[in-house]
Amino acid sequence: MAYDFNAAEAFEMAIQIERNGAAFYRKAGSLQDRKEDKNFLETIAKMEDRHRAGFEEMKTALSDMEKNKTAFDPNDELSLYLKAMADAHGGEGNPDVTQQLTGKESMAQIIETAIGLEKESILFYIGLKDMVPPKLGRKKIDQIIREEQKHVAQLTGFLKKANG
Secondary structure (H helix, E strand, C coil), rough: CCCCCCHHHHHHHHHHHHHHHHHHHHHHCCCCCHHHHHHHHHHHHHHHHHHHHHHHHHHHCCCCCCHHHCCCCCCCCCCHHHHHEEEEEEECCHHHHHHHHHCCCCHHHHHHHHHHHHHHHHHHHHHHHHCCHHHHHHHHHHHHHHHHHHHHHHHHHHHHHCCC
16 A cells, blocks of 8 residues: 655654765764864755755645645554654665764765765655655645755765865
8 A cells, every 4th residue: 555645744754864974974973083173074964954954944835735644543653654764765864874984985985975875865856756646735846856966066065075
Protein backbone atom coordinates (compact mmCIF):
# COMPACT_ATOMS: atom_id res chain seq x y z
CA MET A 1 0.00 0.00 0.00
CA ALA A 2 1.40 3.37 -1.01
CA TYR A 3 1.51 6.20 1.46
CA ASP A 4 0.86 9.76 0.37
CA PHE A 5 2.80 12.53 2.06
CA ASN A 6 1.86 16.18 2.26
CA ALA A 7 4.21 19.11 1.73
CA ALA A 8 4.46 19.75 5.49
CA GLU A 9 5.74 16.21 6.03
CA ALA A 10 8.25 16.63 3.20
CA PHE A 11 9.50 19.86 4.78
CA GLU A 12 9.74 18.08 8.14
CA MET A 13 12.07 15.54 6.54
CA ALA A 14 14.06 18.34 4.86
CA ILE A 15 14.46 20.08 8.21
CA GLN A 16 15.79 16.88 9.81
CA ILE A 17 18.14 16.30 6.87
CA GLU A 18 19.57 19.82 7.24
CA ARG A 19 19.96 19.22 10.99
CA ASN A 20 21.89 16.04 10.17
CA GLY A 21 23.98 17.93 7.61
CA ALA A 22 25.03 20.49 10.22
CA ALA A 23 26.00 17.65 12.57
CA PHE A 24 28.17 16.14 9.80
CA TYR A 25 30.13 19.37 9.34
CA ARG A 26 30.45 19.98 13.07
CA LYS A 27 31.84 16.50 13.64
CA ALA A 28 34.19 16.83 10.66
CA GLY A 29 35.35 20.17 12.07
CA SER A 30 35.89 18.76 15.54
CA LEU A 31 38.29 16.20 14.06
CA GLN A 32 40.45 18.74 12.23
CA ASP A 33 43.83 19.86 13.51
CA ARG A 34 44.03 23.12 11.61
CA LYS A 35 42.03 26.00 13.07
CA GLU A 36 41.16 27.37 9.61
CA ASP A 37 39.69 23.97 8.62
CA LYS A 38 37.68 23.84 11.85
CA ASN A 39 36.38 27.35 11.22
CA PHE A 40 35.56 26.59 7.58
CA LEU A 41 33.55 23.50 8.51
CA GLU A 42 31.76 25.38 11.28
CA THR A 43 30.85 28.05 8.71
CA ILE A 44 29.33 25.35 6.48
CA ALA A 45 27.48 23.91 9.51
CA LYS A 46 26.01 27.36 10.14
CA MET A 47 25.02 27.50 6.48
CA GLU A 48 23.12 24.23 7.01
CA ASP A 49 21.48 25.80 10.09
CA ARG A 50 20.30 28.67 7.87
CA HIS A 51 18.99 26.19 5.27
CA ARG A 52 17.06 24.42 8.03
CA ALA A 53 15.60 27.73 9.19
CA GLY A 54 14.61 28.51 5.60
CA PHE A 55 12.78 25.19 5.30
CA GLU A 56 11.06 25.88 8.64
CA GLU A 57 9.84 29.22 7.25
CA MET A 58 8.65 27.57 4.04
CA LYS A 59 6.79 24.97 6.10
CA THR A 60 4.95 27.62 8.12
CA ALA A 61 3.88 29.34 4.88
CA LEU A 62 2.11 26.23 3.58
CA SER A 63 -1.65 26.27 3.11
CA ASP A 64 -3.94 24.24 5.35
CA MET A 65 -4.45 21.77 2.49
CA GLU A 66 -0.67 21.28 2.14
CA LYS A 67 -0.55 20.45 5.86
CA ASN A 68 -3.58 18.17 5.71
CA LYS A 69 -2.95 14.85 7.47
CA THR A 70 -2.92 11.88 5.14
CA ALA A 71 -3.03 9.12 7.76
CA PHE A 72 -4.71 8.39 11.06
CA ASP A 73 -2.03 8.96 13.70
CA PRO A 74 -3.56 8.89 17.20
CA ASN A 75 -0.22 8.25 18.90
CA ASP A 76 1.66 10.93 16.95
CA GLU A 77 4.10 8.36 15.58
CA LEU A 78 4.33 10.02 12.18
CA SER A 79 7.00 12.43 13.39
CA LEU A 80 9.16 9.47 14.44
CA TYR A 81 8.60 7.86 11.04
CA LEU A 82 9.56 11.07 9.21
CA LYS A 83 12.74 11.39 11.29
CA ALA A 84 13.64 7.77 10.56
CA MET A 85 13.08 8.32 6.83
CA ALA A 86 15.23 11.45 6.89
CA ASP A 87 18.01 9.69 8.78
CA ALA A 88 17.95 6.62 6.56
CA HIS A 89 17.60 8.22 3.13
CA GLY A 90 21.33 7.88 2.48
CA GLY A 91 21.99 11.48 1.51
CA GLU A 92 23.01 14.72 3.12
CA GLY A 93 23.93 14.40 6.76
CA ASN A 94 23.52 10.64 6.80
CA PRO A 95 24.25 9.76 10.46
CA ASP A 96 26.12 6.61 9.37
CA VAL A 97 28.52 8.65 7.24
CA THR A 98 28.97 11.14 10.07
CA GLN A 99 29.87 8.33 12.48
CA GLN A 100 32.47 7.01 10.03
CA LEU A 101 34.47 10.25 10.02
CA THR A 102 37.94 9.59 11.42
CA GLY A 103 39.70 12.94 11.14
CA LYS A 104 42.06 11.54 8.51
CA GLU A 105 39.90 12.87 5.67
CA SER A 106 41.26 15.82 3.73
CA MET A 107 39.10 18.91 3.31
CA ALA A 108 38.62 17.94 -0.33
CA GLN A 109 37.45 14.45 0.69
CA ILE A 110 34.98 15.90 3.18
CA ILE A 111 33.54 18.25 0.59
CA GLU A 112 33.44 15.54 -2.10
CA THR A 113 31.55 13.33 0.34
CA ALA A 114 29.15 16.18 1.10
CA ILE A 115 28.53 16.82 -2.61
CA GLY A 116 27.74 13.15 -3.15
CA LEU A 117 25.36 13.15 -0.20
CA GLU A 118 23.63 16.31 -1.46
CA LYS A 119 23.11 14.65 -4.84
CA GLU A 120 21.60 11.62 -3.12
CA SER A 121 19.28 13.98 -1.25
CA ILE A 122 18.12 15.48 -4.53
CA LEU A 123 17.27 11.99 -5.78
CA PHE A 124 15.43 11.31 -2.52
CA TYR A 125 13.31 14.44 -2.95
CA ILE A 126 12.60 13.65 -6.60
CA GLY A 127 11.24 10.26 -5.49
CA LEU A 128 9.38 11.81 -2.57
CA LYS A 129 7.75 14.31 -4.92
CA ASP A 130 5.92 11.43 -6.61
CA MET A 131 4.46 10.52 -3.20
CA VAL A 132 2.97 13.99 -2.62
CA PRO A 133 -0.31 14.45 -4.47
CA PRO A 134 -0.73 17.80 -6.26
CA LYS A 135 -3.50 18.90 -3.87
CA LEU A 136 -1.17 18.29 -0.91
CA GLY A 137 1.64 20.49 -2.25
CA ARG A 138 3.68 18.46 -4.76
CA LYS A 139 5.01 21.66 -6.36
CA LYS A 140 6.44 22.77 -3.00
CA ILE A 141 8.90 19.88 -3.18
CA ASP A 142 10.49 21.70 -6.11
CA GLN A 143 11.53 24.41 -3.63
CA ILE A 144 13.42 21.83 -1.59
CA ILE A 145 15.06 20.39 -4.71
CA ARG A 146 16.15 23.86 -5.89
CA GLU A 147 17.68 24.57 -2.48
CA GLU A 148 19.59 21.28 -2.57
CA GLN A 149 20.83 22.08 -6.08
CA LYS A 150 22.14 25.40 -4.74
CA HIS A 151 23.95 23.48 -1.97
CA VAL A 152 25.68 21.33 -4.61
CA ALA A 153 26.78 24.46 -6.47
CA GLN A 154 28.08 26.06 -3.26
CA LEU A 155 29.97 22.97 -2.23
CA THR A 156 31.43 22.59 -5.74
CA GLY A 157 32.77 26.12 -5.40
CA PHE A 158 34.28 25.23 -2.02
CA LEU A 159 35.84 22.10 -3.53
CA LYS A 160 37.50 24.15 -6.28
CA LYS A 161 39.02 26.38 -3.59
CA ALA A 162 40.15 23.36 -1.55
CA ASN A 163 41.81 21.84 -4.63
CA GLY A 164 43.12 25.21 -5.81
